[in-house]
Amino acid sequence: MDLYRAHVLVCCGTGCTSSQSPRIISNFEEQLADNKISNEVKVVKTGCFGLCAEGPIVVVYPEGVMYFRVTPEDVSEIVSEHLVKGRFVTRLMTVSHEEKATHAQNVEESDFFKKQLRVALKNCGVINPELIEEYIAHDGYTALGTILTEKVAPLDVIDMIKKSGLRGRGGGGFPTGLKWEFAAKQQNDQKYVCCNADEGDPGAFMDRSILEGDPHAIVEAMAIAAYAIGATQGYVYVRAEYPIAVQRLQLAIDQAREYGLVGKNIFDSGFDFDIDIRLGAGAFVCGEETALMRSIEGKRGNPTPRPPFPAVKGLFGKPTILNNVETYANIPTIIRNGPEWFAGLGTEKSKGTKVFALGGKVNNVGLVEIPMGTTVREIVYDIGGGIPGGKAFKSVQTGGPSGGCIPASLLDVPIDYDNLIAAGSMMGSGGMIVMDEDTCMVDIAKFFLEFTVEESCGKCAPCRIGTTRMLEMLDKITSGNGTMEDIDNLERIAVSIKEGSLCALGQTAPNPILSTLKHFREEYIEHVTEKKCRCGVCKELTTYYIIPDLCKKCGLCAKRCPVDCISGVLGKEPYVIDSSKCIKCGACEQACKFKAIIRK
Amino acid sequence: MGATKTMTHDEMVQALDQVIQRYAANGRNALMQVLQEAQNIYGYLPLNVQRSIALGLGVSVAEVYGVVSFYSFFSLTPKGDYVVSICMGTACYVKGSQAILEKVESELGIKAGECSKDGKFSINACRCIGACGLAPVITINDDVYGRLSADEIPSILAKYKEA
Ligand SMILES: Cc1cc2nc3c(=O)[nH]c(=O)nc-3n(C[C@H](O)[C@H](O)[C@H](O)COP(=O)(O)O)c2cc1C
Ligand code: SF4
Ligand code: SF4
Ligand code: SF4
Ligand code: FES
Numbered sequence: 001m002d003l004y005r006a007h008v009l010v011c012c013g014t015g016c017t018s019s020q021s022p023r024i025i026s027n028f029e030e031q032l033a034d035n036k037i038s039n040e041v042k043v044v045k046t047g048c049f050g051l052c053a054e055g056p057i058v059v060v061y062p063e064g065v066m067y068f069r070v071t072p073e074d075v076s077e078i079v080s081e082h083l084v085k086g087r088f089v090t091r092l093m094t095v096s097h098e099e100k101a102t103h104a105q106n107v108e109e110s111d112f113f114k115k116q117l118r119v120a121l122k123n124c125g126v127i128n129p130e131l132i133e134e135y136i137a138h139d140g141y142t143a144l145g146t147i148l149t150e151k152v153a154p155l156d157v158i159d160m161i162k163k164s165g166l167r168g169r170g171g172g173g174f175p176t177g178l179k180w181e182f183a184a185k186q187q188n189d190q191k192y193v194c195c196n197a198d199e200g201d202p203g204a205f206m207d208r209s210i211l212e213g214d215p216h217a218i219v220e221a222m223a224i225a226a227y228a229i230g231a232t233q234g235y236v237y238v239r240a241e242y243p244i245a246v247q248r249l250q251l252a253i254d255q256a257r258e259y260g261l262v263g264k265n266i267f268d269s270g271f272d273f274d275i276d277i278r279l280g281a282g283a284f285v286c287g288e289e290t291a292l293m294r295s296i297e298g299k300r301g302n303p304t305p306r307p308p309f310p311a312v313k314g315l316f317g318k319p320t321i322l323n324n325v326e327t328y329a330n331i332p333t334i335i336r337n338g339p340e341w342f343a344g345l346g347t348e349k350s351k352g353t354k355v356f357a358l359g360g361k362v363n364n365v366g367l368v369e370i371p372m373g374t375t376v377r378e379i380v381y382d383i384g385g386g387i388p389g390g391k392a393f394k395s396v397q398t399g400g401p402s403g404g405c406i407p408a409s410l411l412d413v414p415i416d417y418d419n420l421i422a423a424g425s426m427m428g429s430g431g432m433i434v435m436d437e438d439t440c441m442v443d444i445a446k447f448f449l450e451f452t453v454e455e456s457c458g459k460c461a462p463c464r465i466g467t468t469r470m471l472e473m474l475d476k477i478t479s480g481n482g483t484m485e486d487i488d489n490l491e492r493i494a495v496s497i498k499e500g501s502l503c504a505l506g507q508t509a510p511n512p513i514l515s516t517l518k519h520f521r522e523e524y525i526e527h528v529t530e531k532k533c534r535c536g537v538c539k540e541l542t543t544y545y546i547i548p549d550l551c552k553k554c555g556l557c558a559k560r561c562p563v564d565c566i567s568g569v570l571g572k573e574p575y576v577i578d579s580s581k582c583i584k585c586g587a588c589e590q591a592c593k594f595k596a597i598i599r600k
Numbered sequence: 601m602g603a604t605k606t607m608t609h610d611e612m613v614q615a616l617d618q619v620i621q622r623y624a625a626n627g628r629n630a631l632m633q634v635l636q637e638a639q640n641i642y643g644y645l646p647l648n649v650q651r652s653i654a655l656g657l658g659v660s661v662a663e664v665y666g667v668v669s670f671y672s673f674f675s676l677t678p679k680g681d682y683v684v685s686i687c688m689g690t691a692c693y694v695k696g697s698q699a700i701l702e703k704v705e706s707e708l709g710i711k712a713g714e715c716s717k718d719g720k721f722s723i724n725a726c727r728c729i730g731a732c733g734l735a736p737v738i739t740i741n742d743d744v745y746g747r748l749s750a751d752e753i754p755s756i757l758a759k760y761k762e763a
Contacts (some may be wrong), residue, residue, distance in 0.1 A: 015733040018744030052733020053747075203690030205730035240636070240673055241729055279636055281671035284727075298631035300670040316629075359691030359732040366733050397690065433690045447693055457670075562706070586699060590751065 004042040006083060009059040011125060013048030013212050014205070014244055016055040020072055024056055027075040032083070041083055047213015049125035051112060053365035054095050059125075066110070067092040095364070095385075112364050115383050117345070119353045120169075120329040121369045124213030129248050132255040135216040141261055143335035144220050147227060148269040157228040158184060161331070164339035165351030170196050170287075170324030171402065171429050172504075173350075173417040179321055182311035183229040186319035191231035193222050194296070194315065194322040197238040197245070198280050200287040201400030202451065204431035206355040207325035209367050211238070211245035214329065215252035219262060219275060221328035224335065226273045229321060234275040237292050240282065250277060284401075284455035288503050289314075289322045291457070302457050303503035324429065326355055346372030350416035360397075360433035363388050370415070377411040380434055391436040395519070399428030401448045401455075402508035404515025405441065424515040426508075440537035441520040442527055446474040448512035456505065463506030466497040470513065477524065479540040480531040487524055491517065536599030539584045543600050546588075548574040550596035557588035557597060607641070615641045616649065620656035628659045631667055635674060644675040680715045680722035682760045684708070685739045689728030692736040696750075700736050701725060703750040707757050721760070 010016075010025050025043055032038045049057050054068040058078065065088055067078065074092060081087045118124075127134040135141070147157055162177030183191060195218060199207045211218065222234045238246050253275050256262040264272045278296050285291050286301040293315045295301040314320025330352060334342045343351050350372040356379065359365050363385035370379060376396055380386065387393055395405040404425035406413070413419050417427050435444065449471045458464045473490055476482045494510035501507045517524060526532050533541040546557070546566075551574035558566040558575055565582050568575030577588070577597075589597040607615065619637045623630035634653055639645055645668055654661040668674045686692075686701045701723075705711055708721050715722035731737050734746025738756075745756055 014729070015731045015746070018731055018734065018746060052731070055733060199728075199730070201690075202688070202728040203692070203732055204728065205732055208730040241726070278632070280673075281632065281636065282673035282727075283671050295632065298629050298633075298667070300667055357691075357732060359735060360694040365691070365735070400690065431690065433694060435694055439694055444694075447690070585702065587750075590749070 004040060005062075006041045007061040008041060008043045008078075008083075009046045009049075009061070009125065010043065011047070011049050011055060011057045012045045012244075013052070013055075013209055014242075015048070015052040016057060017244065019056050021056040023072040024058065024070055024075055027072045028079065031076050031079040035079060035084055037083065045128050045130065046126060047124040047129050048209040048367055050116075050121070050209075050367040050369075051095075051364060052367065053363075063088075065093065068095055111385065112366075112368075112383055115374065115378055116369050117353050117371045118369050119333055119342075119345075120210060120326050120355050121213070121367065122333065123217065124209060124367075127214070129213050129215055130251055132216060132252065132259060135214070139336060140216050140332070141220055141256075143332040144223050144227075144261065145267055147224060147335065148267040148271055151269070154184060154228045154230065155181075157224065157335070160335060160339045161228075162339075164334045164342040165346075165349075166327065166330055166334060166342065167350065167417065168324055169326035169330075169354065169429065171399070171427065173427060176323060176327055179311060179323070180225065180228050182309070183231075183319045183321045186312060188319050190233075190316075190318045191226075191229055192315045192318055192320040193225045193229065193231045193234045194292070194320060195222055195234070195236040195328055196287060196289070196292060196322055196324045197236055197242075198287040198292065199239055199242075199325075199429065200284040201429050201431040203359055203433055204357040204400065204429055206357050206367060206430045208239075208242050208245050210325050210329050210355075211242070211249050215245075215249045216256065217329050217332055218249065218325060219252050219256050221331035222275060223262065223266070223273050224331055225321060225323065225328070227271055229319070231321075232272045232274070234273065235278050235296055235315070236275060237278050237280060237286070237296060240279045246277060246279065253277070283457075284451070285457045285503070285505050288505060291503070292322065293320065300457075302459050303505075305502060326430070347414060347416045349418055354415065354427065354430060356398075356430045356432040358384050358432050358434070361387055361391065361436040361439070362434040372416045373414040375412050375414055376406060379415075379432065380411070384434065387434065387436050391438065393434070394437055394439055395435045395441065397425070397433040397435065397444070397512075398431065399426040399508075399511070400431045401451045402426060402504065402511055403428045403431075404511050405435070405444065405519060407519040409519075424511075424518055426511070438535050438537070440533055440535040441516045441523045442474065442478055442533075443535075443537045445513045445516045446471070446478060449474060449509070452505065452509040456509075460500065460502045460506060462497045462500030463502070463509065466493050466500075467506070467509050469493055470497075470510070474513070477527050478533070478538040480527070480538075482528045484525075484528055487517070487521075487528065542584055543579045544577050544582055544584065544586075544588060545579075545598055545600050546575050546577055547596050547598060550594055551575055552594050552596070554593075556591045556593070560587040560591040561585075562587065612641050616652060620653060624656055627657055628663075631657060631659065631664065635664075635668060639674060644678050646676070678715065678719070679724075680720050682721050682740050683724055684721060684757075685724040685726045685729070686712070687727070687729050687731075687735070687737045687739075688725045689732065689735075691728065691732035695735045697736040699750045700738060700748055700753065703753040704738070704757070707754055 028043045056070050058067045058070045158180045166176045167173040283301050286295045288303050290304045291301040310320045355369045397405050410423050453467045456463050473486045536542045555570045565578040650664045654664045712723045712725040737746045
């Protein structure tokens with residue numbers, strides 16, 4: 001093997017790829033060749049480092065220096081300064097919201113990474129996901145190899161997973177070992193293992209990053225699961241919106257097959273296993289396990305009643321287990337390090353780590369993996385770097401359309417499955433959206449409800465009709481026509497939807513409303529009684545106003561207004577908005593350089 | 601994915617035939633895969649294409665239509681040459697994707713879900729595309745634009761209007 005004095009890691013996750021990381025790589029290769037150091041420095045294409053908002057990201061080892069927002073044009077400077085002369089390019093070492101380079105030089109020492117613990121993401125941003133050799137060099141396929149060559153009994157494998165305390169990362173938190181045990185106990189000529197990579201929570205990208213950054217971990221874990229329950233065929237159900245993930249996963253499966261790690265008689269053990277990919281087609285309800293299986297069968301993705309549970313009668317009527325991508329990503333490490341190691345991480349009832357896609361009004365947007373028991377405050381302020389623009393924190397949303405909003409008073413709650421439910425939200429699959437003082441909580445509730453109304457499969461009336469009724473009430477409230485009775489009715493209907501719905505989509509659909517009503521009721525009441533949206537988000541309740549004393553009479557706002565409803569005299573008289581004609585597009589507020597325009 | 605504009609009608613028919621033959625042995629289990637590939641060929645799924653698929657896989661046209669209408673990814677109407685997708689996922693929403701959508705709609709003179717008369721543009725309000733780090737995000741065919749403000753929309757669209 002060649003020895004290199006330095007490695008340049010370039011993130012090729014979805015975020016960075018869309019901001020030109022492929023060109024950055026080719027520029028590095030050219031520049032290294034021009035400087036005749038191609039044989040000394042190796043360029044590695046990796047998966048996501050996690051700090052997506054600051055991408056494209058380039059890390060140079062051995063120093064571990066991280067460069068942010070690198071453009072293809074910056075490459076020559078990094079090569080000539082850092083790689084040739086050994087001087088860091090400090091200009092690229094600051095994240096955008098910080099004034100100067102306060103970031104520690106070394107990646108692992110920065111605030112963003114210090115409180116994290118990477119188990120599921122351990123290879124993301126470290127190895128080249130397109131090379132099986134790199135996965136193997138990082139202990140890849142040793143867990144599967146050990147089990148098969150040492151002839152560990154399937155039930156002993158299941159026992160290890162049970163002892164680890166691993167619970168499903170797809171939302172529900174069901175103990176993974178138990179699920180496997182149910183399926184293992186079924187007698188049948190054919191069983192299946194499936195992987196849920198549908199990632200339906202709008203605003204989450206953990207599973208995508210794992211598939212893009214470490215696809216072999218999923219292949220290895222599914223093979224282990226198949227061996228444990230006695231299956232020979234696996235399916236990964238991936239969203240069609242994730243082309244890079246699909247491509248890397250397919251490559252991983254093909255490479256594993258070439259190496260004999262997938263296919264017939266793996267490790268000469270007599271164990272056969274193969275994997276196929278199935279693409280989703282844009283229906284959120286297909287993330288639900290029975291709907292997902294109907295979709296793989298080529299049918300409409302309508303959920304079916306349980307029992308029978310999939311472990312008994314699942315895909316094509318055969319015993320089937322379904323696990324989430326992140327759940328699988330933990331499996332090889334649990335086998336390698338032992339269940340006791342995993343059970344030593346986290347809280348009493350929630351073991352291990354959880355990956356969150358941190359987004360919204362927070363400085364460090366990206367992927368974070370923390371030990372269970374970390375507080376929301378630590379994630380938002382220490383890892384996330386706080387709220388941009390000195391704004392006040394309002395809430396954190398977890399669990400997507402099935403979850404809820406956690407208010408500032410609960411910032412110190414340690415995150416685990418049970419605490420989040422007690423806080424009126426849920427773990428969910430890992431979306432974590434930070435909201436600041438400018439986010440209207442009634443509008444957010446409406447946003448999620450619009451989502452569920454659109455995504456309800458329509459099979460049962462409480463879900464189909466109930467959510468539509470609730471949306472109508474929220475529409476009334478946000479347009480200033482709501483009554484206090486509407487607020488009470490929202491709570492009443494919520495209960496009947498929860499009780500009368502067949503699948504968890506309906507059963508959890510009222511959660512965003514119930515949790516915002518619980519923690520931010522005053523905002524609802526303000527919309528109703530004062531006809532006011534304090535955040536200036538609900539258009540019908542908002543008026544744009546120019547503060548005469550602040551107006552510099554520059555006329556820029558009037559130029560931008562699409563309906564010509566701003567008048568004034570350039571340089572002489574302050575400008576005024578005719579609110580009867582204003583369509584509340586907000587263009588004037590954005591245009592004014594003197595912050596003279598406000599929303600009331 | 602937009603239509604493969606470079607294919608002639610006959611080539612499309614032929615390509616579809618090949619797809620159906622490849623999957624015919626799997627019958628109805630392969631319906632989703634065949635529909636996905638058919639949409640890649642045609643850009644959408646007109647009734648005659650659904651009919652050929654039903655015949656080829658031995659399922660009823662009603663069942664094919666039932667599946668097509670269930671999944672939002674399948675389209676019964678043609679899309680524009682350029683599909684402008686505005687991410688309305690949570691991360692993008694709290695960062696102002698509503699204003700971006702409105703700007704795109706007013707710039708193109710069509711609403712989300714519609715296609716312009718000349719067939720050049722259509723607008724698609726989509727869910728998280730997994731690039732939340734760049735929120736708010738839009739895509740135009742395979743190009744991704746992130747960290748946007750509504751102001752930048754006209755100049756971005758201009759590139760495609762001229763193309
Ligand atoms: C409407 C709905 C959508 C869901 N979407 C997802 C999803 O996108 N990804 C996922 O892993 N699980 C999703 N789930 C949960 C799955 O049904 C299932 O519980 C999970 O995949 C099991 O894997 P786990 O035990 O490893 O978490 C969804 C459930 C419902 C009801
Ligand atoms: S609860 Fe809603 S999504 Fe679930 S089966 Fe019923 S109608 Fe369909
Ligand atoms: S842009 Fe601002 S300062 Fe200029 S005229 Fe309008 S309100 Fe006054
Ligand atoms: S919000 Fe829009 S319509 Fe209203 S005054 Fe400002 S620019 Fe004109
Ligand atoms: S919410 Fe827009 S990319 Fe995720």
